[in-house]
Amino acid sequence: xxxxxxxxxxxxxxxxxxxxxxxxxxxxxxxxxxxxxxxxxxxxxxxxxxxxxxxxxxxxxxxxxxxxxxxxxxxxxxxxxxxxxxxxxxxxxxxxxxxxxxxxxxxxxxxxxxxxxxxxxxxxxxxxxxxxxxxxxxxxxxxxxxxxxxxxxxxxxxxxxxxxxxxxxxxxxxxxxxxxxxxxxxxxxxxxxxxxxxxxxxxxxxxxxxxxxxxxxxxxxxxxxxxxxxxxxxxx
Numbered sequence: 001x002x003x004x005x006x007x008x009x010x011x012x013x014x015x016x017x018x019x020x021x022x023x024x025x026x027x028x029x030x031x032x033x034x035x036x037x038x039x040x041x042x043x044x045x046x047x048x049x050x051x052x053x054x055x056x057x058x059x060x061x062x063x064x065x066x067x068x069x070x071x072x073x074x075x076x077x078x079x080x081x082x083x084x085x086x087x088x089x090x091x092x093x094x095x096x097x098x099x100x101x102x103x104x105x106x107x108x109x110x111x112x113x114x115x116x117x118x119x120x121x122x123x124x125x126x127x128x129x130x131x132x133x134x135x136x137x138x139x140x141x142x143x144x145x146x147x148x149x150x151x152x153x154x155x156x157x158x159x160x161x162x163x164x165x166x167x168x169x170x171x172x173x174x175x176x177x178x179x180x181x182x183x184x185x186x187x188x189x190x191x192x193x194x195x196x197x198x199x200x201x202x203x204x205x206x207x208x209x210x211x212x213x214x215x216x217x218x219x220x221x222x223x224x225x226x227x228x229x230x231x232x233x234x235x236x
Contacts, residue, residue: 002189002210002217033183036153036164038089043097043134045162045192046088047155048076051101058154058162059086059120060192061136062200064234066121067129070102071139071230072190073205074111074118077102086122088134091161097133098125106233108225114175116205117226119233137192139230140199141222145169145177150201152181152217154191169193169202169219176207178218185214193219 036042047055057076062069070086077084084102087095100122108115122130130136146169153164165181172178179193179202189210193202202219204210211217220226 002184002186002204030149031165031167031180031182033163033165033181036162038091040135041151041194041198042153042162042164043089044137045153046070046086047090047187048072048190049085049087051083051085054157055087055090055155056157056187058188058190058204060153060190060200061088061130061134062119062139062230063131063136066234066236067131067136068121068124069136069233070120070122070130071192071200071203072118072120073203073210074107074116075205075209076190077105077107077118077120078111080105084120086120086130088130090155093160097130100125100130104236106229108229113206113209114220115225116209116220117203117222117229119229121233121236137194138197138199140201141224141227141230143195143199143201143222145171145221148195150179150193150195152179152184152191152193152204154184154188154204156183156185157187158185159187163188172207172218175221176218177202177221178207178216180216182215184211184217188217191217
């Protein structure tokens with residue numbers, strides 16, 4: 001359940017035994033988690049806050065006609081009474097690209113671990129959408145699990161900066177994929193899995209709401225249901 005804090009502090013350990021292979025979308029080593037560098041790519045990933053509270057989940061900007069759409073895990077959005085705010089590029093209390101209130105949510109009806117993906121529309125600022133501020137990744141369905149390595153970036157609840165890890169996903173089941181990256185603790189639910197072409201091919205969630213341990217994370221295999229939900233949110 002990676003939408004809930006699991007500890008008060010997180011220590012990122014250097015994994016010297018990790019593979020030194022080179023990922024398709026970046027340099028190795030694979031399977032090592034570290035604080036994410038500030039970049040155009042990480043600016044598209046942000047922390048989800050309950051307005052006035054702490055961050056509890058992760059989301060990222062995806063391309064859409066309205067330029068105002070983010071993707072996260074369904075279990076991050078299922079409490080409709082909370083007023084949520086998305087802060088892209090959040091770091092050490094700073095909101096370098098502004099704070100974007102969530103105005104509308106799109107969840108699968110009766111979602112379960114095999115449909116744990118959701119979208120949200122965020123308010124415009126000065127006539128511009130969040131995608132105008134930070135860009136967006138393509139939301140892509142139907143990609144074979146493990147076709148390339150992916151980079152997972154998310155916000156542990158106990159940290160004030162994002163962490164990132166690159167590794168190759170493997171099949172967990174017909175409907176679930178997994179990636180072995182250490183230290184993805186509570187708060188990283190909703191983290192995008194981005195391939196070397198800048199496509200979101202997974203969203204941290206699904207089995208055990210993203211994983212019962214910090215070292216293994218899951219995503220729904222993005223298929224027809226996720227594609228239909230994206231179209232509903234993007235073409236509203």
